[in-house]
Amino acid sequence: MTNDNGKRKLALGLSAVLMSSMVLSACSSKDSSEASGNGAAPAGSLKIEIFDRGNAPAGVTASDNFLTNYVKENFGKANNINVEFVPIPRSEEVTKLNVLMASGTDVPDIVFTYDSGTFNKYAEQGGLTDLTPLLQEHGQNLTKFLGEDTLRYGQYDGVQYSIPAKRSTIGKYASFIRQDWLDKLGLPVPATSEELYNTLTAFKTKDPGETGGKVIPLGMTIAAAQYDSLVWSFIKPVSEQERFELTQNLSSRDYPILLPGFKDAIQYMNKLYNEGLISKDFALDENKETLTQNIGNGLVGAFSDDNDAIFYPDGTYDVLTKNNPKAVLSAIDPFTNSEGKTAKPVSAPNGMYIMIPKSSKHAVEAIKYLDWMSTEGHLQYIQNGIEGEHYTLEDGVPVSIPDLSVESSNKLSGGGDIGIIANGRIFESQEKNNEAFVKSFRTQYQDIIAKSLTISTTNPIEPVFTSRPIEAESKYGTTLSDKIKQLMVKATMVPPGEFEVTYESMLKDYMSSGGQAILDERKAAYSEQK
Amino acid sequence: MGYTRYFRRNWQMYALLVLPMLFFIIFKYGPMYGVQIAFKDFNFFKGIGGSEWIGLDGFREVFANQDFYITLRNTLMLNFLDLIVSFPAPLIIAIMLFELKVVWFKKLSQTILYIPHFISWVIIGGIVYQLFGQQSGMINNLLTSLGLDAIPFLSDKNYWLITYLLTGVWQSAGWGTILYLAALAGINKELFEAAEVDGAGRIKRILHITIPGIKPTIVTLLIINLGNMISIGFERPFVIGNLAVMEYSDVLSTFVYRIGLESGQYTLATVVGLFQAVVGLLFLLAANYISKKLTDESIL
CATH class of the missing domain: 3.40.190.10 (Periplasmic binding protein-like II)
Incomplete structure (x- = not known):
């Protein structure tokens, strides 16, 4: 009797070990099947990535604040879509996104990155949704807002795999x-x-x-x-x-x-x-x-x-x-x-690349959301807050009201990170964009900023x-951008x-580490384009 | 019969083993599933199982990469120098502490020496740059105000080596003494008393009793260190290194970080990792074998 008891306990322990290892290995292989199961969720739910900069004021978070509620109310409720924001730490943006994308299940329906290499990699490996038909059907306002010139930056090999945000000023x-x-x-x-x-x-x-x-x-x-x-x-x-x-384009x-x-x-x-x-x-x-x-x-x-x-x-x-x-x-x-x-x-006319993973079952809602943002002053509301409380209009340009109460300023928290379709405030003309940019700063600095902005766009x-990605650039980009700085x-x-000896030997190293491959590919790409 | 009695009496011991076992299975053996990435053209969205096999192509690419050899050389060089500089430090400190008779002073020194171990490398990196910068570093400010030339502690590769090594000693030496102190506590006190009666001085006692007494510990640690020659922590070279000294500071771990996490070439990164593991195992076995031949001490 006692013997059996001891053995049973041992067996129990062993089976616990075995069980847990089985559960673990199961985890790693079943992700694809689970993803399809999720599709049965009630129509109309949307998960949106949001940068968490760790600087949200007390009482609010990056994914739960006045403006996220504005989105939930005005877009979510109105369209019967359950909106959820998924915070991603700003500093680990790419690595965290890689993990989410690889998991296939937990990835938000709208993700984005500033890194063109990351975008190209996802597109190349077939992880993104082709957005052209969706934009035609559900995104006319968005297409108009961004314009062809910006949109083409979101293409990979001629396919619209991402929606690039529009930049209000390109000066650097x-x-x-x-x-x-x-x-x-x-x-x-x-x-x-x-x-x-x-x-x-x-x-x-x-x-x-x-x-x-x-x-x-x-x-x-x-x-x-x-x-x-x-x-x-x-x-x-x-x-x-x-x-x-x-030219060698390394890490964007x-x-x-x-x-x-x-x-x-x-x-x-x-x-x-x-x-x-x-x-x-x-x-x-x-x-x-x-x-x-x-x-x-x-x-x-x-x-x-x-x-x-x-x-x-x-x-x-x-x-x-x-x-x-x-x-x-x-x-x-x-x-x-x-x-x-x-x-x-200067910068390219686009900001971050907004993408919809191929595994997403809510691509239509995602486009509807971005389209919604581009209409009826929603973006302006997200960026500037409430007229009279946060800003006053001067010649159609919002001017921040100084010394906001804590409550008021908390309402603006995270606005820049929710309004993903634009970098900076966008108006009907470049002059207005510039004016709004200058006026968003404190009065004592507005003169020098206006000058600095002009300088940054001179010549x-x-x-x-x-038009097609240079593969050698995505492959060697990080290594080479380190090498060039080292040089x-x-x-x-x-x-x-x-100087002469050092420069030449480091340039040689640069060329053999991938610089030559990029040069060759670019030459080929140029003759193709013709 | 004998077994069951034995288990009945000792089952708690086995139960205690379950957690460590789980740890190894989950965190050490489980991830080995991913080793196959080294032989596959890893695609993010197809996953490990769905990616295509490419045989040894990944290895060919890594071995054709000149940076691989530079980082390999740097890894071995930094580890070897570290072994020479950092390995004896805790041993010497431990013996010194052991010789101290004033208990409160001994405890205090020990604590002060441990503390750097608990500071993360990122913070140490910040301190190092504040202290040793050429133009705004505190030490060079002191030197220049004394009318001396500033020393490029961080931007000249040879000075950087010294900075790197001594920072390592500062960070790890105190912590390393713990094992030695534990071993020292196990030496029979009567040996010391007998030696003293026979007229052996302090140095003689250290040479003939203390050091032989902890020889197995020293050898074990040496073997482990040699086994780790090929692998190097990421934080220390990454944080203390900079563009001006990349010739020396770029090591396998930073190389893997760059091609793996930053460039997304997971296949190549896994190849390097697997290479490190295999070579590390060979080093360990070789060190163990030599030690067995020479000193009769070994860990296997």
Whole structure:
């Protein structure tokens, strides 16, 4: 008797182990069958991805707030569709999305990403719904709102696999300089590359900010916002064919590495570095932390950045003026190219890629939702809130009411992340878009932002459009974007005498790691297009 | 008969084993199902089972990739240097602590030495960059205000190696002493007393009693460390590394992260992982074999 008892217990334990492992392995293989079972759910339910930036005010969450309720009421109830928002942490957007997509069951009906590589990968592997028929049937308003020019960015190999958001302004970069330093030294605002160089040298030798030798004449990092304006000013004018073939698009960004002039740009960086005119630690500063600190501490004379980056509340400019009440920045546009123009890259006219996974049973509702958003001021409501409570209209442009009560400002929480079909506020004309952009900032900064916005769209270099994806780019993109930064860092930091050798050997490494494959494929793609 | 008695008396022990067993089955053996990705053209939406077999194509692609060899070299180099620098550190500290007679001081030092182990690498990375940056790092600020030249601790590859290694010692040495201290506690106290009576000094006692007493522990840890030569943690090289020193800081784990998670080439990433596992096993067996021959200590 007792013997059996002991054995039984052992058997029990063992079977528990076996059971659980069986359950586990079953989990991994049955996902497809379960997905089809879900289709029987009552008609009209829709799961929508939403970025969770972890900054929702107390009492509300990214997926449950005034505006998500607005959507549930006005779209959901009206169409008898049960709307649910699925929060995804902003910082792990792509990895989390990969996991959801691979699972096939838990994935929301509307997902999105800013990363064109991720979009291309999903499309290539056959995981997305073809949206053309759906747009024709349920999305006329949306099609009109976005326009063909934006929509074509959402195609993969000619098929509309995603809906790209519309961008209200395509300008990216402007440069800024310490006006109080210029005034102190009696220098003019630099308008050409040469003048800028002289100004930087003066900042270095005369130290107008009294930094005790810590002055950084030109703030630099290894992020595009800081180096792109400078680098592109060295790129020589090329034919449309050369532009297409020699550009390398890595991780959704055009790199001019093979375009004529790139080497000169890096050699110039090398010169600036060795003369102590740019940040010594630029190679360590991929996320701009050190630069932001240094600007805030009044050590930096000039720098390039995104046109809006420094103007947000408690942002870089606020910190600078708090630490140095006399500090004044001016927006400048000094990087002139061989033609004397301040050419600089701008964004493509699209924002994020909105996709409907193939496994979704609610593609129709999803399109209806996006279409709904583009009509009757719903997007405006989501972005701006309630007229009179959150904004007043000036010439048809909403102007934020300052000093909102906590309750009122909570109502606006998450608006930018719900209004996925647009990046920024969209109006009937570009001028109005710009005006609304400027007026969304605090009054004291509106003048300099208006200037910075103009600079960022002066002599724009638009991204090269490829009607079919370059496969080598999605394959080698991440590796190569690291390699190109490595090249810039290494070639900039060596003594001038070693520049040539370093540059050439790193370029060789770049080409053999996939750069050549991209070049070959682009050449083939160009002749195909003809 | 004997068995059942034995089980009846000891079943609790077996019951306790169930949880660890479950852990290994779920988290160590279960995922091995995914190893087949290395031999498949993995498609996200078809899943592991539905993807097509491609034989050894993935391996060919990895072995043709020059970055693979660079990261492999760096992995071995960093681990080897780490072994030289970081392996003796906890041993020395443990012996020093063991020799201390003032209990409160011993406890205090021990605690202070452990603490870095509980700080995540991301935070350590932040501290390292604040301390060792060339232009705004505290140490270089001090050096330059003394009229000395700034030292590129993080952007020159050789200085970076030193920074990397010493940060590792700082983070892990205190924690590593725990095993040694436990082993040291097991040495028969009478041996020390006898040695003292016979006139052996402190150094003699350490050399002839302390170290031989914990030799099995040292050898075991050494074997485990050698087995891990081919695998390297992700956080430390990723967080402390930067673009200027990628020549040295790019290792297999960061390589896998880049081609796997960032570029979505899961097949290649799995190939590298499988390669690491197989080579790691060979290292472990070899180290074990050599140790058995030389010292008669082994873990298998």
